[in-house]
Amino acid sequence: EDQVTQSPEALRLQEGESSSLNCSYTVSGLRGLFWYRQDPGKGPEFLFTLYSAGEEKEKERLKATLTKKESFLHITAPKPEDSATYLCAVPYNQGGKLIFGQGTELSVKP
């Protein structure tokens, strides 16, 4: 069964304290792994797409990496404005449907 699991569920960091979020997946024939950021009361905001093991993408303080079984979202020297829920998702059929993980709620304190 296709599945996406994120850990930890919640993460509290001090400003400047780097860390990583994990997204483990089991899906046959990976056609991409997506990372989104969601602020309270808003729709998810697209961050990255990764397609193959070894691929890395960066945006400001965020870097996403992909292996054959999991993806990491590394946050370097986070700021309070990085506080949000981070979601990962993978497509599970040709129609573009996504399976979402439960998300990691990140809180960065000044």
Next chain:
Amino acid sequence: GAVVSQHPSRVICKSGTSVKIECRSLDFQATTMFWYRQFPKQSLMLMATSNEGSKATYEQGVEKDKFLINHASLTLSTLTVTSAHPEDSSFYICSAHDSQETQYFGPGTRLLVL
């Protein structure tokens, strides 16, 4: 990145009335759009896939007669919650995927049924 809009952003209605939510892809054409529902502190739950020019396909357990979906053009899909009841109160989010199959999400619509 691509932009998806939703309208209204928030709606309050009386029990038994119908509510229509619009989802538009502003700078790209979307043959497929998706409708999600999200409860507090939970992840997104896919309700249905909206296909331009054809009937929507609903996920298991979603009442197609209660949640009417119309995808009349390549940039517009609508979700109508018919005869809304308090248990339909939720955060509804649409998305559209571009040619790279990346899904871009709208800002969401908060529905409160009294």
